[in-house]
Amino acid sequence: MRDKKVYLMLILFVFLVFIGCTKSPSNKEPFVPESTDIVSSYKGIENVARLKEFIRKVRKEKEDQVRVVSYTKAVSVLWSL
Numbered sequence: 001m002r003d004k005k006v007y008l009m010l011i012l013f014v015f016l017v018f019i020g021c022t023k024s025p026s027n028k029e030p031f032v033p034e035s036t037d038i039v040s041s042y043k044g045i046e047n048v049a050r051l052k053e054f055i056r057k058v059r060k061e062k063e064d065q066v067r068v069v070s071y072t073k074a075v076s077v078l079w080s081l
Helices: 002-021 048-059
Strands: 038-041 044-046 067-071 076-080
Touching: 038 048, 044 048
Parallel strands: 038 067
Antiparallel strands: 038 044, 067 076
């Protein structure tokens, strides 16, 4: 009986490792930022004027929203502030 439990646990462990190591499907379409997005990449920061406007409004305690897009080697990261 104990051997069956060990065998079952081993099979379950191998199955979970196999499932965890499979590559998940990725989005093939490249992300295109909007014209109002602040884009941070290895080239620098784009739309700095909009970022400064956002900071100015927040300092005056006015409500505002901005989306920051950060490009890395692997993925695009989005922050909505």
